[in-house]
Ligand code: BES
């Protein structure tokens with residue numbers, strides 16, 4: 001049986017919910033059955049309350065082994081407990097301490113294998129003894145040379161969207177929450193951290209105990225193991241990193257304490273106790289991950305001047321949108337990410353100023369335009385249809401930027417004060433719950449739009465949520481600071497020497513806009529002139545360097561290739577690698593792409609490898 005939530009939808013005049021694949025005919029008129037198609041667990045009818053994890057991290061075998069014990073209740077007298085697993089060996093299981101049979105149902109594409117364990121009405125504890133496989137998609141095992149320090153191995157997990165099941169047999173859907181405790185055994189020199197209360201020093205035993213007493217969904221299960229140090233920022237915030245990175249990280253993260261306070265002033269208390277972040281080795285496949293109590297992030301945000309900290313604002317914001325109020329299924333992913341981008345920009349605006357954040361909105365709009373041009377129409381609705389797909393396929397700029405712009409449109413129409421009060425109430429009233437798109441639209445109508453038909457027509461919600469592309473009423477900011485950048489670019493293209501252009505007060509945003517709108521390819525003379533004046537090939541800012549290397553590939557500007565090679569050898573962030581490899585392929589530098597990829601493939605995360613395989617052609 002698939003997971004089904006019964007959700008009451010009150011009669012809403014907002015729009016016709018066009019995407020009713022989940023409506024079941026035997027339901028009453030106002031009831032929509034919400035299926036999470038990406039879990040095979042039956043944790044909707046068996047209550048899964050707490051996980052006790054006892055695992056050992058073996059760097060030699062690149063394997064996690066151990067036992068996951070689930071505290072359950074079985075009020076509906078189910079005969080089996082069904083859990084998600086992926087590429088895992090299950091050795092045995094016990095039910096209330098007694099050896100039990102178990103059944104693996106065979107692999108289903110994208111979803112992995114359903115594990116079934118017989119249970120009784122009075123069953124309280126189900127323990128599963130298991131080993132992870134070598135295709136565990138959540139795990140990246142780094143050899144010492146792939147770390148910054150080069151002395152010790154490193155392991156980190158990335159569980160979102162549905163990869164927790166590759167390192168813990170679990171009910172792996174965003175709508176199922178549980179608390180957890182863990183005992184993690186690691187090599188003695190190393191420290192272990194989780195999305196839980198964390199140690200701040202390495203101990204001598206190699207055994208770490210964790211507690212997470214706030215219920216979370218499986219996609220927020222996280223573990224990092226390595227040679228790790230901690231530095232405090234203020235009484236509730238701090239940063240972890242490898243020893244060679246920790247001082248730089250501490251400098252970059254200076255304002256994080258203030259950032260948490262800024263977020264609280266906007267949308268209510270931070271409810272997770274401590275807020276720490278760990279700066280991971282460069283192979284981390286994404287920018288950041290909002291693991292509760294401990295954001296995971298890429299070192300490519302360490303620019304030396306705190307200019308890329310909006311990524312931390314983003315992960316912090318998820319502690320309201322996502323971790324507190326969670327998308328019910330991955331089809332509702334924009335409720336996690338669109339809200340978070342909106343919230344991130346509000347934090348950044350409060351900590352910088354409007355002229356700065358206007359640029360982020362415009363850069364986001366440009367990303368959205370490019371994404372819409374690239375995607376099939378159906379994949380550009382806010383409400384996704386990921387049936388039969390890996391939820392990672394929904395990981396485009398649509399839920400992020402279209403989602404954020406939709407909220408901004410509402411703000412623009414009702415006014416900031418009213419919208420902020422609405423959002424604060426929304427977070428309060430849905431704390432530790434899940435929500436579907438349809439529930440949100442109902443809540444929006446009941447609490448903000450209140451049937452105001454003029455307003456509702458003006459917003460045209462249907463076009464945003466159940467329609468393609470960028471709706472005609474989409475807000476577009478014209479950043480003042482980009483006007484000067486546009487003139488600078490035009491002047492350069494008309495022959496003005498870069499040395500005569502005033503770029504002194506430019507932030508990362510101005511540089512990105514300057515470069516993005518350049519014709520492609522530039523001539524070698526133009527590339528040389530830019531490089532001589534601005535040292536772009538050796539830029540320590542990963543966003544700027546990445547875009548520059550794309551321009552270099554397009555123009556076949558060989559002077560940048562050595563630096564680009566080093567960048568590609570270290571960095572595993574998909575967002576940076578994909579455009580670079582794509583540009584090589586599109587400009588007929590297949591041999592270059594293939595030979596660079598062959599050298600560095602092993603440095604990339606399994607998921608990054610999957611996406612680059614598709615670009616380069618295995
Ligand atoms: N939660 C996401 C990362 C994610 C989403 C991983 C879906 C796997 C599946 C995280 O908060 C995120 O959005 N990261 C962005 C940061 C950016 C938007 C500031 C990233 O990694 O690029």
Ligand code: ZN
Pocket residue numbers: 314318336337340
């Ligand atoms: Zn996010």
